[in-house]
Amino acid sequence: MAKLQPVRGTHDLIGDDARSHLQVIERARATAATYGYGPIETPVFEFTEVFDRTLGETSDVVTKEMYTFEDKGGDSLTLRPEGTAGIARAVLSGGLQNEMPLKWYYAGPMFRHERPQKGRLRQFHQIGVELIGVAEPVADVEVIALAAATLDALGVLSETKLELNTLGDTESREAYLAALVAYLEGFRDRLSPDSLERLDRNPLRILDSKNADDRAIVADAPSISDYLTPDASAFFDAVRGGLEDLGIDYVINPRLVRGLDYYCHTAFEFTTVQIGAQGTVLAGGRYDGLIEMMGGQPTPGIGWAAGIERLSMLTEPAPAGLRAIAVIGIGDAGEKTALKVAQELRQSGLIVELNYRGGLKRGLRRADKIGAAAAVFIGEDELARDGATVRNLDDGSQTDVALADLKDHLAEYR
Ligand code: ATP
Ligand code: MG
Numbered sequence: 001m002a003k004l005q006p007v008r009g010t011h012d013l014i015g016d017d018a019r020s021h022l023q024v025i026e027r028a029r030a031t032a033a034t035y036g037y038g039p040i041e042t043p044v045f046e047f048t049e050v051f052d053r054t055l056g057e058t059s060d061v062v063t064k065e066m067y068t069f070e071d072k073g074g075d076s077l078t079l080r081p082e083g084t085a086g087i088a089r090a091v092l093s094g095g096l097q098n099e100m101p102l103k104w105y106y107a108g109p110m111f112r113h114e115r116p117q118k119g120r121l122r123q124f125h126q127i128g129v130e131l132i133g134v135a136e137p138v139a140d141v142e143v144i145a146l147a148a149a150t151l152d153a154l155g156v157l158s159e160t161k162l163e164l165n166t167l168g169d170t171e172s173r174e175a176y177l178a179a180l181v182a183y184l185e186g187f188r189d190r191l192s193p194d195s196l197e198r199l200d201r202n203p204l205r206i207l208d209s210k211n212a213d214d215r216a217i218v219a220d221a222p223s224i225s226d227y228l229t230p231d232a233s234a235f236f237d238a239v240r241g242g243l244e245d246l247g248i249d250y251v252i253n254p255r256l257v258r259g260l261d262y263y264c265h266t267a268f269e270f271t272t273v274q275i276g277a278q279g280t281v282l283a284g285g286r287y288d289g290l291i292e293m294m295g296g297q298p299t300p301g302i303g304w305a306a307g308i309e310r311l312s313m314l315t316e317p318a319p320a321g322l323r324a325i326a327v328i329g330i331g332d333a334g335e336k337t338a339l340k341v342a343q344e345l346r347q348s349g350l351i352v353e354l355n356y357r358g359g360l361k362r363g364l365r366r367a368d369k370i371g372a373a374a375a376v377f378i379g380e381d382e383l384a385r386d387g388a389t390v391r392n393l394d395d396g397s398q399t400d401v402a403l404a405d406l407k408d409h410l411a412e413y414r
Helices: 016-034 048-052 060-065 084-093 137-153 170-185 193-201 203-208 212-219 230-245 308-314 331-347 359-369 380-384 403-413
Strands: 045-047 067-070 076-079 102-111 123-132 161-166 264-271 280-286 301-307 325-329 352-354 374-378 387-392 398-402
Touching: 016 102, 016 123, 016 137, 016 308, 045 048, 045 084, 048 060, 048 076, 048 084, 084 102, 084 123, 084 301, 123 137, 123 308, 137 161, 137 230, 137 264, 137 280, 137 301, 161 230, 170 193, 170 203, 193 203, 203 212, 230 264, 264 301, 280 308, 301 308, 325 331, 325 359, 331 352, 331 374, 331 380, 331 403, 359 374, 374 380, 374 403, 380 387, 387 403, 398 403
Parallel strands: 325 352, 325 374
Antiparallel strands: 045 076, 067 076, 102 123, 123 301, 161 264, 264 280, 280 301, 374 387, 387 398
16 A cells, blocks of 8 residues: 555644644634634534635635535535634524624634645635624724734734735725726736636736736736725725724735635735745735625624744744653552652643653653653662652752652752
8 A cells, every 4th residue: 555645735733833833823812812802613614605605706715726525415515715704604503693793713724725835735724813793993903903913922923014905895896896997908918817717707806816917917007095985995094093003014005905705995914025925924804795695684894814834934833831750660660650650740730751661761761852851760779768769851960859759859840
């Protein structure tokens, strides 16, 4: 049998990778909690319509990237490509529309069938937040401030730049789309095939194209800022004002649109130049149309998601934390006592590595490998005096300690 490999675009999290990953989730959770956001977990798969009705039938995610399959009962199911649609579904199926505002954070795997490369996987992970039920621009400010605070808690805020744009309200967007299409029509012969298709179905997405020729064309395209209604303009001004009040720096990027179709008003991304081509670490925006699109009452919402793998590339591996104590039993009787001693020390809050077999030499090798602070030997001599030998592994000094005093003696290694 050929050596089994992980599926292309998936990866295992082991050692430092696993620690960094958990560190991102833990710090994001702690930061969201200070803003009053609680946890939500929705299923990893949903009925396909949850996504294809909402993400927009012309979005990349729906047209190319979804993992969709028929289950044994004949239902069409899809592995979630993002978190927001499932959360909106949960609002409706849970009957939560009278409990606004809803404030949630989540973390978990997402699935997109794209071409794997650095920072682009088929199973990747996101942390994200949603604030549902608040139409005021202060919600946008809070959610962006929470994004900045999360990046700050991870020590990466200074390596990122906040890019901000508005997609306006429906009226602004329609006026802008007409101008954009009129402009792009003049480049039909030069646009990439993908963009040509979008020109007819979803021209806004052309602004998001990664094709170099498209980008050159888009650089001179009309800007949405010239097509905003007074309302949309006032909304954007309020968001900008709030960010300025909080001292959160941003740059306006008139080409910034979200990859998914349900967004309006505020769109934002935190980008970095440190991790290569896939430089967007966190992206979000306002999605006032989403819940209505799913059959609910019109309900405003705003949120963001950040790729944990991309964040991990920017962060240092988590500090190892408390160093372990290696407890090494020698001989049958020593091993028996070591098992009990290890248990007691663990209950007192120490991190204890027990040698499972093989005596002193093997136990010390393991202690060295894991960077233990001290080793506790329990052999025949020690058993005879109801004690243990404690070796400080940094300076090599050894102390005879009675088993009854061991816990207190080791407290200095905390
Ligand atoms: P891109 O333009 O890079 O394809 P997107 O617009 O598809 O991004 P979103 O749907 O906004 O991305 O997802 C938010 C964040 O999730 C991204 O900024 C990124 O950090 C992360 N992300 C998205 N797709 C992937 C992926 N395939 N692999 C790893 N991380 C991803
Ligand atoms: Mg994408």
